[in-house]
Amino acid sequence: MARPLLHDETLRRTLLDTAAAKIARDGAAAVSLRSIAAAAGTSTTAVYSLFGGKAALLTAVLDDGFASFAASQQQAASAGLEALGRAYRTWALEHPVLYGLMFGGSLAGQVPCQPTPGAAEPSIAPLFAAVAAALPAASDDEIASMVGVVWGQVHGLVSLELAGAPAAGWSWAAAYDAALVRIGRSLGR
Amino acid sequence: MARPLLHDETLRRTLLDTAAAKIARDGAAAVSLRSIAAAAGTSTTAVYSLFGGKAALLTAVLDDGFASFAASQQQAASAGLEALGRAYRTWALEHPVLYGLMFGGSLAGQVPCQPTPGAAEPSIAPLFAAVAAALPAASDDEIASMVGVVWGQVHGLVSLELAGAPAAGWSWAAAYDAALVRIGRSLGR
DNA sequence: CTGTGTTACGTAACAGTGTTATGCAATACT
DNA sequence: AGTATTGCATAACACTGTTACGTAACACAG
Numbered sequence: 191m192a193r194p195l196l197h198d199e200t201l202r203r204t205l206l207d208t209a210a211a212k213i214a215r216d217g218a219a220a221v222s223l224r225s226i227a228a229a230a231g232t233s234t235t236a237v238y239s240l241f242g243g244k245a246a247l248l249t250a251v252l253d254d255g256f257a258s259f260a261a262s263q264q265q266a267a268s269a270g271l272e273a274l275g276r277a278y279r280t281w282a283l284e285h286p287v288l289y290g291l292m293f294g295g296s297l298a299g300q301v302p303c304q305p306t307p308g309a310a311e312p313s314i315a316p317l318f319a320a321v322a323a324a325l326p327a328a329s330d331d332e333i334a335s336m337v338g339v340v341w342g343q344v345h346g347l348v349s350l351e352l353a354g355a356p357a358a359g360w361s362w363a364a365a366y367d368a369a370l371v372r373i374g375r376s377l378g379r
Numbered sequence: 380m381a382r383p384l385l386h387d388e389t390l391r392r393t394l395l396d397t398a399a400a401k402i403a404r405d406g407a408a409a410v411s412l413r414s415i416a417a418a419a420g421t422s423t424t425a426v427y428s429l430f431g432g433k434a435a436l437l438t439a440v441l442d443d444g445f446a447s448f449a450a451s452q453q454q455a456a457s458a459g460l461e462a463l464g465r466a467y468r469t470w471a472l473e474h475p476v477l478y479g480l481m482f483g484g485s486l487a488g489q490v491p492c493q494p495t496p497g498a499a500e501p502s503i504a505p506l507f508a509a510v511a512a513a514l515p516a517a518s519d520d521e522i523a524s525m526v527g528v529v530w531g532q533v534h535g536l537v538s539l540e541l542a543g544a545p546a547a548g549w550s551w552a553a554a555y556d557a558a559l560v561r562i563g564r565s566l567g568r
Numbered sequence: 569c570t571g572t573g574t575t576a577c578g579t580a581a582c583a584g585t586g587t588t589a590t591g592c593a594a595t596a597c598t
Numbered sequence: 599a600g601t602a603t604t605g606c607a608t609a610a611c612a613c614t615g616t617t618a619c620g621t622a623a624c625a626c627a628g
Contacts, residue, residue, distance in 0.1 A: 334549035
């Protein structure tokens, strides 16, 4: 017997990148496995060998997204909580489809893909640290609850903006600014 | 010539209800037009006669959802802003899939259905009124921005909870309570 | 009551989807 | 060099939304 060929890492990255590009352009539901494989210069079975199927490929794209998002958050972490909030919105607006897949309703089963459990945690770790630093006297429960509040506020505004919810009489950017100011004030003292 | 048969309103409601039930149980992407038609005791072409296709049927289900949600909000409106917030979460938790379709990323093109423009506005009209009543001295812009902030906060927490986002160290219910208290405090005076 | 124009919708076909069984070429070790 | 082992192309499968066709049912005119 002989040690067989390993998976081709180059093809894996090519598939991942073309899939991510197509998904970002047309949305996850409008992208077919055949078109991804054809654009990558291979066949559908390669996806099954390398990932396991369309859902697994989407999941891999999603995990890549979480890594990119977490890196963006960690880079902004040193500049303070407000910078963290701005980086959050910036990344989301730059990757609208990906953000929707990561934190939107897709987890609820619209598209059969879900990130590996715990994939989102590194993304909010900087927020957790910032809140903890701003509230040195708070208990763990208070800090945790506050993280939920801040994350919910930031995600909610970004999510509504991305979903195209009607901003009748206000702009989402203005609401976002106001929310960041309110958060900063209530955490400052 | 003769005035022809009108569309069968009974069949329309049957299709709408079975579609809504199936979507609520299995998610929008997992439901096929054939299964809906079969469960309703008819054929797929009936859906095309009555609605125009699968996307149009989903849109109709969605519009029904907006009507139900708006009714729930308007009913809670008289009981104050905090009651409005609780009713918001209650409805969303009772209709998780529908809520995700209505306000989640589906508008961004994951599933090819979109509510009629302006469908969400009656839903937030009570919130708008409550904020305006709580801030009688505020300008229109300030009120509008505050509506965005509050809506974003409430939607964000509900959306993250529904998406199954990890609540590492807190519960979404507790964060929601804390957020409502914070909103009430900052609007109270 | 009969006839006719108009419509609702069942049947069946179509193009396209994700998935899978089969087979062949390429490889890494003996 | 030989051979076991794998990657992946080909082609079939079951399924999807959509649509052409045909039939049965109806509202009105005579």
